[in-house]
Amino acid sequence: MSVIFLAISTRRNVVRIAGTGRYMKGSWPRPCCPVFPTAHLHLRQSTPVFPDFVDKCTQSFIIFHRRNLMDANTKRSFDILGLNEQSTFEDAEKAYRLLVARKSSWNDVKEINWAYESVKRYFLASSSMPAAKPDEARHDTGDAPALVARTPRKTNQRRTIFLLGTLFLVILLTAAFFFGFSRFNPFRSTRANDLSVIIKAVKPAIVTIITDDRPRGSGFLISKDGYIVTNAHVMREKTGKASLSDGSVLDVDLVLLDPDRDFALLKTKGSRDYPYLAIGDSSKVSEGETVIAAGTPLSFETTFTRGIISSSRRSFPAYKASFIQTDAALSPGNSGGPLINLAGDAIGINTLKISGLNVEGMGFAVSINDVKQHIVSRQHMSDSDLTRELARTEKKIEEMNQWRDEASRGDEKCLKDRVVEEQWERERKRKELADRVNEANRDLMEQKEREEKRLREEADQYRRQMREHAEGKRKALSECLQTANYHYQSAWNDACKSINLGTQCRLPSSTASILEQRLMQSRNECFRLYPH
Numbered sequence: 001m002s003v004i005f006l007a008i009s010t011r012r013n014v015v016r017i018a019g020t021g022r023y024m025k026g027s028w029p030r031p032c033c034p035v036f037p038t039a040h041l042h043l044r045q046s047t048p049v050f051p052d053f054v055d056k057c058t059q060s061f062i063i064f065h066r067r068n069l070m071d072a073n074t075k076r077s078f079d080i081l082g083l084n085e086q087s088t089f090e091d092a093e094k095a096y097r098l099l100v101a102r103k104s105s106w107n108d109v110k111e112i113n114w115a116y117e118s119v120k121r122y123f124l125a126s127s128s129m130p131a132a133k134p135d136e137a138r139h140d141t142g143d144a145p146a147l148v149a150r151t152p153r154k155t156n157q158r159r160t161i162f163l164l165g166t167l168f169l170v171i172l173l174t175a176a177f178f179f180g181f182s183r184f185n186p187f188r189s190t191r192a193n194d195l196s197v198i199i200k201a202v203k204p205a206i207v208t209i210i211t212d213d214r215p216r217g218s219g220f221l222i223s224k225d226g227y228i229v230t231n232a233h234v235m236r237e238k239t240g241k242a243s244l245s246d247g248s249v250l251d252v253d254l255v256l257l258d259p260d261r262d263f264a265l266l267k268t269k270g271s272r273d274y275p276y277l278a279i280g281d282s283s284k285v286s287e288g289e290t291v292i293a294a295g296t297p298l299s300f301e302t303t304f305t306r307g308i309i310s311s312s313r314r315s316f317p318a319y320k321a322s323f324i325q326t327d328a329a330l331s332p333g334n335s336g337g338p339l340i341n342l343a344g345d346a347i348g349i350n351t352l353k354i355s356g357l358n359v360e361g362m363g364f365a366v367s368i369n370d371v372k373q374h375i376v377s378r379q380h381m382s383d384s385d386l387t388r389e390l391a392r393t394e395k396k397i398e399e400m401n402q403w404r405d406e407a408s409r410g411d412e413k414c415l416k417d418r419v420v421e422e423q424w425e426r427e428r429k430r431k432e433l434a435d436r437v438n439e440a441n442r443d444l445m446e447q448k449e450r451e452e453k454r455l456r457e458e459a460d461q462y463r464r465q466m467r468e469h470a471e472g473k474r475k476a477l478s479e480c481l482q483t484a485n486y487h488y489q490s491a492w493n494d495a496c497k498s499i500n501l502g503t504q505c506r507l508p509s510s511t512a513s514i515l516e517q518r519l520m521q522s523r524n525e526c527f528r529l530y531p532h
Helices: 051-069 072-081 089-102 106-127 153-183 191-205 368-377 383-498 509-529
Strands: 004-009 014-017 022-025 046-049 206-211 214-221 227-230 239-244 249-258 263-268 290-295 303-314 323-326 338-341 345-353 363-367
Touching: 072 089, 072 106, 089 106, 191 206, 191 214, 191 290, 191 338, 206 227, 206 249, 214 239, 214 290, 227 345, 227 368, 239 263, 249 368, 249 383, 263 368, 290 323, 290 345, 303 363, 323 345, 345 368, 363 368, 383 509
Parallel strands: none
Antiparallel strands: 004 014, 004 046, 014 022, 206 214, 206 239, 214 227, 227 263, 239 249, 249 263, 290 303, 290 338, 303 323, 323 363, 338 345, 345 363
């Protein structure tokens, strides 16, 4: 036989039925439990009873508890839904659905909804019981859990600590991200800083070549013992001077000359360590690569311009070297200066530019690989060889100038042809515009003549109509007046006959006055109908 323990606590006014996990709150009805003659039991008193007896006692307690919670509105709601004290919430739902399906009046449905909500609140209030304490749970011999679960305080504390820690970590990561982005922004260009570093590093190695006390061009140091590279057309003397970026001026000698490649190698007379440029590999350059041109254009010492490589292999008929084409700005005085890549290495020697009215950004530098054998060997030529090569250099300069003149003349011819074509085009457009203006004027004159002719015809037609209308009115007025006179004469003769007198008799003044008044009325009517 199964045994169920019924634990009753009168101190907290709570009844807990073991094995069911349910709690009932309220005063215990004595008549339903004769086994407990007293209402004051101990806190942990337990008594074995039969299941049927427990069910009856529990049901009686529920009914008694509901009676205590019911008010007038709740009782009325139970009556509307057809419920009794032993009905459950499921019974209330079934009754509500049946009544709503049967009723068609809006007032009835509204009353049923109100009753259902009231019963629902009543059942919720009657089933909200406090949870058992740990010492009460120890007397429960059943395995079912309690109806109302209590949230552990430690779990709430752990959850709060976890949320606070997560929030702190998110704030820390966000701050670190923004700090790192501002410090190491990948979208911020550092090219300007790179160029400034390169220019600062190569600037001490750039020199200005001076002959006959005049700046002739540029050059750059290639070794710490004072070798300088420049163009052959810049150094036309065997001796000269080189001005460094720090303001010092050095005496230099021409030691090697190659007119076919427009190359000259100089050597300083001083004995000290000089800053110099590293020699790059011009075969590795590519179109679109950024380069820097350095030199002394128009006597402005140590000037740098930036551009890109347009082509790495250009040629000219006067030279046997290949040229690097760039759009870096080159001006007179840049000749002999270095063309530098972003690694700070010299990859070319600025030599010439093509200039013209319609030419921009076409500078050329001798590829450093074509003269690298001279730079590496640094072989000194004899005085006679230098004299011979200087003469060849002058011829090369004349040949190059002639080629430039021919190109310039070709450009001038093309320019003249283009000017003539532009003038002819302007003249053609002017004539076309004049023809359009004349045609428009002719159209306007014809339109004016047509409008004037139309206006004259309309005026003549209007005048004719007015004359015809006036003539018709005059004729109608004349006929109307004649008719009025005729009626006047007829009335006069009739009046004479009525007094046995002949026509044109002398009528009494009263009769004559009446006839004259009628005549005047008839005439006035004629003038009204046909005004002048």
